[in-house]
Amino acid sequence: MLESILIVGCGNMAGAMVEGWLADGLNPSRLTIVDPLRTEGPGGMPVLPALPEDGTFDAVLLGIKPQNLAEAAPGIAALVGEGTTVLSLLAGIELAVLQRHFPAARARVRVMPNLAVALGKAPIALATDSTDEALAAAVVGLMQPLGTPEWIGEDKFDLVTALAGSGPAFVYRFIDALGAAATRLGLPEEQARRLALAMVEGASALAAASPHDPGKLADMVASKGGVTRAGLDVLDNGEALGRVVIDTLRAARDRSAEMAREARD
Ligand SMILES: NC(=O)C1=CN([C@@H]2O[C@H](COP(=O)(O)OP(=O)(O)OC[C@H]3O[C@@H](n4cnc5c(N)ncnc54)[C@H](O)[C@@H]3O)[C@@H](O)[C@H]2O)C=CC1
Ligand SMILES: O=C(O)[C@@H]1CCC=N1
Structure with a gap:
């Protein structure tokens, strides 16, 4: 067909x-x-x-x-x-x-x-x-x-465009940010980038294969009072990461809706 x-x-x-x-x-x-x-x-x-x-x-x-x-x-x-x-x-x-x-x-x-x-x-x-x-x-x-x-x-296409279509670019920014942060804190740049990418590749493959949702997986990484929890506390403080991600998806979704209006008129 x-x-x-x-x-x-x-x-x-x-x-x-x-x-x-x-x-x-x-x-x-x-x-x-x-x-x-x-x-x-x-x-x-x-x-x-x-x-x-x-x-x-x-x-x-x-x-x-x-x-x-x-x-x-x-x-x-x-x-x-x-x-x-x-x-x-x-x-x-x-x-x-x-x-x-x-x-x-x-x-x-x-x-x-x-x-x-x-x-x-x-x-x-x-x-x-x-x-x-x-x-x-x-x-x-x-x-x-x-x-x-x-x-x-x-009616959900603008939002789905932001999530599924644009999403990889947002993830690439996060991978870049992890590498850049580790470089700034003392790792050689190339090594920082390599480790950040390998970590994200493994983490996302595991999330896709695991019966647990990502929230549960994060808890499985974080020992009580340990290293990971100290980092998560920064991401979670005032929903810092959640808020920036909502703003990101909203901006992309709204631009898609604006492009739709422009093409309609
Ligand atoms: N890049 C992405 O990750 C995604 C892109 N899209 C959509 O895919 C479409 C293409 O985006 P990209 O591939 O990123 O752009 P691009 O610029 O890489 O590709 C567009 C291609 O169209 C060709 N072209 C322009 N006028 C033409 C014509 N009259 N006849 C034949 N070919 C012509 C250009 O030479 C160019 O190779 C866009 O509408 C975008 O919204 C959707 C989802 C993800
Ligand atoms: O940035 C864009 O407009 C296209 C749509 C989703 C990904 N690339």
């Missing part, structure tokens, strides 16, 4: 999806990639500099920036027929706006992954204006090799 896929815009995000699909064994002949700024895609895939003149595709994956949509949409729409599902990665571009640009499509689906799709480890939020259950199952099947797809009401 989603055999042939035209990918329009193959930068960081769509490129990572292609990497994930190829790693999972997807037949590259299913993908046609268009990007004026790339000569080669992941795995040496060919990239067309412009949209093909004609062709029939089961899906069109939009991997361009939201601000490029209005200009690119008419050309893309010419390749979107009644059998084509539009899959959009674009932050803050609502289904209603996709409907306006691609009225002939079989369905429109918002997809919010993150760069961990390359490793098959991204949460992938999905929202659609279609009620076709077979199509919904096909979309989930297409996304499954890239991580953990799940349907989410579109």
Whole structure:
């Protein structure tokens, strides 16, 4: 049902999806990639500099920036027929706006992954204006090799964009901050960075594998009156970490909502 896929815009995000699909064994002949700024895609895939003149595709994956949509949409729409599902990665571009640009499509689906799709480890939020259950199952099947797809009401998409889409950047900042702090407190910089990254990798793998929630795991690390508790007391004091994280997600969510308003009007 989603055999042939035209990918329009193959930068960081769509490129990572292609990497994930190829790693999972997807037949590259299913993908046609268009990007004026790339000569080669992941795995040496060919990239067309412009949209093909004609062709029939089961899906069109939009991997361009939201601000490029209005200009690119008419050309893309010419390749979107009644059998084509539009899959959009674009932050803050609502289904209603996709409907306006691609009225002939079989369905429109918002997809919010993150760069961990390359490793098959991204949460992938999905929202659609279609009620076709077979199509919904096909979309989930297409996304499954890239991580953990799940349907989410579109009213939560701004928040999910902040958490699942932008989230890795927030975690990378925290890893950087751990390394920088350890450097400032006396470890050689390279060693501090290496230890911080290895620690986060192991801790998140354990959190994913453990039957315990992260709060319980934190308590399992912290001995009463010991070393970890002294550090946690700083993070917990006045909910210091909790407050900065709420402010972070709120700012990202609100920017997504603002982008949605701009694209709507
Ligand atoms: N980078 C990320 O982690 C995430 C990005 N997204 C969404 O993915 C989309 C792409 O973001 P990135 O990959 O980060 O941007 P990017 O700038 O790396 O990639 C965009 C690509 O689109 C190409 N492009 C521009 N106009 C085009 C056109 N008319 N036809 C074909 N290709 C065209 C550019 O040459 C570029 O390679 C955005 O809409 C963003 O909201 C969603 C989730 C996470
Ligand atoms: O920063 C952005 O706008 C996109 C959406 C989520 C991640 N990157």
